[in-house]
Amino acid sequence: MQFNQIQNALQHDEILQALAAQREVSWENPHVVSFDQAQHDTTLNRADIEDAAQRLQRFAPYIALKFPETTASQGLIESELVAIPSFAKTMADAFQVDITPKLYLKKDSHLPISGSVKARGGIYEVLYHAEQLALQQHKITLEDSYLKLAEPELQAFFAQYKIAVASTGNLGLSIGIMAATLGFQCSVHMSHDAKQWKKDKLRSMGVNVIEHQGDYGQAILQGRREADADPKCYFIDDENSQSLFLGYAVASQRLKQQLEQQHIIVDAEHPLFVYLPCGVGGAPGGITFGLKHAFGDHVKCIFAEPTNSPCMLLGMYTSLHHDISVQDIGLSNLTIADGLAVGRASGFVGHALARSIDFLYSLSDDEMLYWLRQLYKTENIILEPSALAGSVGFARLQQQGLLKDITAQQFAQGTHIVWATGGGMLPKEEIEKLL
Ligand SMILES: *Cc1c(COP(=O)(O)O)cnc(C)c1O
Numbered sequence: 405m406q407f408n409q410i411q412n413a414l415q416h417d418e419i420l421q422a423l424a425a426q427r428e429v430s431w432e433n434p435h436v437v438s439f440d441q442a443q444h445d446t447t448l449n450r451a452d453i454e455d456a457a458q459r460l461q462r463f464a465p466y467i468a469l470k471f472p473e474t475t476a477s478q479g480l481i482e483s484e485l486v487a488i489p490s491f492a493k494t495m496a497d498a499f500q501v502d503i504t505p506k507l508y509l510k511k512d513s514h515l516p517i518s519g520s521v522k523a524r525g526g527i528y529e530v531l532y533h534a535e536q537l538a539l540q541q542h543k544i545t546l547e548d549s550y551l552k553l554a555e556p557e558l559q560a561f562f563a564q565y566k567i568a569v570a571s572t573g574n575l576g577l578s579i580g581i582m583a584a585t586l587g588f589q590c591s592v593h594m595s596h597d598a599k600q601w602k603k604d605k606l607r608s609m610g611v612n613v614i615e616h617q618g619d620y621g622q623a624i625l626q627g628r629r630e631a632d633a634d635p636k637c638y639f640i641d642d643e644n645s646q647s648l649f650l651g652y653a654v655a656s657q658r659l660k661q662q663l664e665q666q667h668i669i670v671d672a673e674h675p676l677f678v679y680l681p682c683g684v685g686g687a688p689g690g691i692t693f694g695l696k697h698a699f700g701d702h703v704k705c706i707f708a709e710p711t712n713s714p715c716m717l718l719g720m721y722t723s724l725h726h727d728i729s730v731q732d733i734g735l736s737n738l739t740i741a742d743g744l745a746v747g748r749a750s751g752f753v754g755h756a757l758a759r760s761i762d763f764l765y766s767l768s769d770d771e772m773l774y775w776l777r778q779l780y781k782t783e784n785i786i787l788e789p790s791a792l793a794g795s796v797g798f799a800r801l802q803q804q805g806l807l808k809d810i811t812a813q814q815f816a817q818g819t820h821i822v823w824a825t826g827g828g829m830l831p832k833e834e835i836e837k838l839l
Contacts, residue, residue, distance in 0.1 A: 405722040405723060405724060407724060407727055407728060407732075410722070410724075410728065410732060410733065413722075414733065419431060419721055420721070420722075420733065423714055423717065423718060423721075423730075423733060423735070423766070424733040424734050424735065426711045426712060426735065426768075427711065428711060428765070428766055428767050428768060428771075429711075429714065429717065429765060429766045430763070430764075430765040430800055430803075430804045431717060431720075431721055431763065431764050431765065432762070432763050432804065432807060432808065433720060433759075433761055433762060433763060433764065435758055435759045436759055436760065436761075436762055437759045438700075438701055439696050439697075439700045439701050439760075440700075441759070442696070442757075442759040442760045443696065443697070445755065445756055445757070445758060445759055445760070446693070446755075446756035446757075448646060448649070448650065448693070448756070449697075450697050452646075452650055452653075453650060453653045453654060453656070453657070453693075453694055453697060455650075456528065456647075456650040456651055456653065456654050457654045457657055459528075459531065459532060459535065460480065460481075460528065460531070460651075460654060461480075462535075462546070462550055463479070463531050463535075463550050464478055464479030464480055465479055465549060465550055465551050466479070466550040466551055466553050466554060467479040467480075467481065467517075469551060469554055470554065470585050471516055471517050473516040473517070474516045474517070477516075480658075481515055481516055481517060481523050481524065481527060482515070482658055483510060483511040483512045483513075483514055483515045484510075484511045484514070485508050485509070485510050485511070485659065485662045485663070485666065485821070486508060486509050486511060487506070487507070487508055487509075488507050488508065488509045488779070488782070488783050488785075488822070489506075489507065490782035490783055491507065491509075491778065491779055491782040491783050491795075492504050492505065492506075492507035492798070492820075493782075494778055494782050495507075495775070495778070495795070495796065495798070495799055496799065498799075499796075499799035499802075499803065501798075501799050501802040501803065502802065502812070503798075503802060503812065503815055503816045505677075505798055505815065505816060505818060505819075505820045506818075506819050506820060507798065507820045507821075507822065508819065508820065508821045508822070509783075509785065509821070509822050509824050510659065510821050510822070510823045510824060511785075511824050511828075512524070512655075512823065512824060512825050512826070513787045513788070513791050513824040513825060513826050513827040513828045514824075514827075514828035515828065517578070517581060517582070518574065518577045518578040518581055518829065519577075519826065519827065519828030519829030519830075520574040520577070520578065520743070520788075520825055520826035520827075520828070520829075521574070521652070521687045521823070521825040521826065522574040522575045522577065522578035522579075522687070522826075523578050524651050524652045524654065524655055524687070524690075525575075525578075525645075525648040525649065525651040525652040525686055525687060525690060526569075526574075526575050526578030526579045526582070526640070526648065526651075527578050527579070527581075527582045527651070528647065528648065528650070528651025528652075528654070529579070529640050529645060529647045529648045529651060530567060530579055530582040530583050530586065530588075530640070531582070532647045532651075533567065533638050533640075534553070534562060534586050534588075537561075537562070537565060538553070538558065538561070541561070543557075543558060543561055544558075553586065558586075558587070559586070559587035560587070561587070562586050562587035562588045563587045563588070563589065564636065565588055565589070565636050565637075565638065566588060566589040566590065566591065566634060566636055566637040566638070567579065567583045567588050567589070567590045567591075567637070567638050567639075567640060568590070568591040568592075568593070568627050568630050568631045568637050568638070568639050568640070569590075569591075569592055569593065569627060569639070569640040569642070570592075570593040570594075570595070570620065570623035570624035570626070570627035570628075570642070571592060571593070571594060571595070571598065571620075571623070571642070572594075572595045572597045572598055572620050572623075572683065572742050572743060572745050572746070573594065573597065573598040573599055573602045573742050573743065574602070574743050574826055575640075575642055576592035576593075576594055576598065576602065576606065576613075577602050577605065577606060577829075579592070579640055580592050580606040580609065580611040580613075581606075581609060583611070584606075584609040584610055584611055589612070590611045590612065591611075591612040591613075591614060591627070591630060591637075592606055592611055592612070592613050592614065593614045593616060593623040593624070593626050593627040593630070594613055594614065594615050594616060594623060595616055595618065595619050595620040595622070595623040595745070596615075596616065596617055596618065596619065597619070597620070597742040597745045598615075598742065599742060599834070601831050601834065603615070605829075614626070619737050619745065619746075619747055620683075620684070620745060620746050620747070621729070621746075621747055621748055624641075624642070624643065627639060628641070642684050642686055642750070643684055643686075643726070643748075643750045643751070643752070644750065644751070644752045645686065645752075646752070648686050648690070649686055649689060649690040649693065649752075649753070650690065651690065652686065652687050652689070652690025652691050652693075652694070653690045653691065653693050653694030653697070654694065655690075655691050655694055656691065656693075656694025656695045656697065656698040656699075657694065657698060659695070659698070659821075660698045660699070663676075663819070668819050670699050670702050670703070670819065671702055672702060672814075673813075673814060673817055674702075674814075674817050674818055674819065675702050675703065675704060675810065675814055675815075675818040675819075676695075676699055676702060676703040676704070676818060676819050676820075676821065677703075677704045677706065677797070677798065677801070677815075677818055677819070677820045677821070678691070678692075678695060678703060678704070678705050678706065678820075678821045678823060679706045679708060679793075679794030679795070679797030679798070679820070679821065679822050679823060680692065680705060680706065680707055680708065680794055680823045680825075681707075681708050681709070681741070681743065681744055681790050681791060681792075681793035681794050681823065681825050682707040682708060682709050682716045682744065682749075682764075682793075683709075683713075683743055683744045683745070683746040683790075684715075684746045684748075684749060684750045684753075685707075685715075685716050685749045685750040685753035685754065685757075686750055686753060687825065688705070688707050688823070689750065689753035689756065689757055691705075691823065692705040692757055692760060692761060693756070693757065693760070696760055704762040704763070704807060704810070705760065705761055705762055705763075706761075706762060706763045706764070706765070706794070706797050706801070707761055707763075707764045707765075708764075708765055708766070708767060708793035708794045708796075708797060709744055709764070709765075709766050709767075709793065710739035710741045710744050710745075710766065710767065710768070710769060710772070710793070711739075711766045711767065711768050711769075712730070712735050712736055712737060712738055712739045712769075713730055713735070713737050713739050713741075713744055713745055713746055713747060714730060714735075714764075714766040715729065715730050715746050715747055715748055715749040716749040716753075716754065716761075716764060717764040717765070717766060718730060718733065718749075719748075719749040719751075719754045720749075720754060720758065720761065720764060721764075723758070725749060725751045725754035725755060725758075726748060726749060726750065726751030726754060727751075728748070729747040729748040730747045730748075731747050735747075739769055740769045740772065740773065740789045741769065741772055741788075741789045741790040741793060742788075742789075742790065743788065743790030743791070743825060743826050744790045744793060762807060763801065763804075763807060765797070765800050767793060767796055767800075769789070771792075771796060772789040772790070772792040772793060773789060773792075773838070775792045775795045775796060776788075776789055776792050776838060776839075777838075777839060779792065779795065780839060785824075786827055786830065786835055786838075786839075787824050787826065787827035788826045788827035788830060788838075789838070790825055790826055791823075791824040791825045791826045791827050794822045794823050794824075795822050797820075797822065798820045801815070802815070
């Protein structure tokens with residue numbers, strides 16, 4: 405589709421009409437091909453994921469020192485995988501679907517340091533940048549213990565440099581905390597969605613928080629402008645960053661280990677279904693990229709977005725990717741799911757995964773809130789609204805007749821993972837409001 409055909413297509417295309425009318429939409433991606441083919445849609449590969457994993461390993465002693473909550477995991481920023489059978493049963497009953505699969509929650513909501521999935525990609529990119537600077541200026545070598553980074557000399561070194569980022573909240577929180585800990589100056593450009601407590605927390609750490617009236621797209625323009633004007637400022641670009649993407653991709657290796665530890669088999673007869681909330685696309689995209697490398701065609705990746713911000717679904721469906729926004733079809737991009745309030749998807753992710761993301765759907769804010777409360781009631785787990793986007797995925801797939809190459813038996817025998825992306829640091833008052 406060409407952009408100038410959109411207005412015309414809105415007259416007759418059912419999916420576009422439903423998206424524009426804020427209805428819940430489901431779409432199986434017809435462009436999906438086997439991993440053997442699709443892996444060549446990006447120049448990134450398995451070695452890049454391995455490189456990112458090794459970099460996180462080099463930083464692990466430093467992370468363990470600075471963030472004692474990571475001592476148990478020896479400085480790795482990782483989350484639990486837990487079964488949520490009561491929630492699965494409640495969901496299956498509510499939607500009257502036949503199959504109640506083995507349902508798990510990947511609790512990135514409770515990742516150490518910043519309590520959201522951004523503690524993977526966001527923190528990784530800050531570490532990546534810090535390492536590049538320190539290596540270039542001969543402040544460290546790859547063989548050094550990175551505990552050296554905690555010394556005053558290195559702190560003073562990083563203090564000459566600045567990191568800037570634009571965010572709807574969680575990315576800014578992750579990057580701000582890590583950048584401030586290393587000693588960097590840091591500016592976080594927050595969109596209007598960002599929650600007050602996130603801004604307060606960052607300011608308490610000395611981060612410069614700039615509040616914008618506009619949405620994420622506008623905050624990112626301002627952030628880029630600030631960074632362009634200052635040669636010592638590094639802009640973390642959520643829309644295009646490959647290192648952010650690779651930081652997320654490392655999750656797949658760790659998940660593979662967790663599944664093995666829990667004796668969960670993934671193969672053709674026991675596929676893995678992963679339900680991922682999507683904003684700009686970096687987090688679910690990077691995780692999908694990693695999962696496809698880890699499990700090939702035995703993993704199916706499903707992206708979930710709010711009905712008012714279905715930017716990835718719109719970009720993939722029209723094949724316009726970054727060249728169309730939800731505002732272009734009359735949507736407001738206003739949602740309680742602040743982590744997903746993005747009007748224009750990452751072009752880099754859209755192109756890299758155009759033939760890899762298996763299924764995309766949108767859901768209403770009310771659905772997210774409803775299942776937020778149900779998850780609390782049935783499993784005593786609290787998440788932020790965005791993190792519930794994936795929760796209805798297994799029911800949605802059944803309502804849509806599953807995926808074209810998946811039988812009911814494979815679906816029933818498979819393992820289903822709801823990727824919980826945020827909420828671990830919600831203040832008490834916020835939790836009360838949500839419940
Ligand atoms: C950022 C975020 C997402 C989605 O990640 P993107 O990289 O923007 O697609 C999902 N949930 C929460 C809570 C987030 O903060």
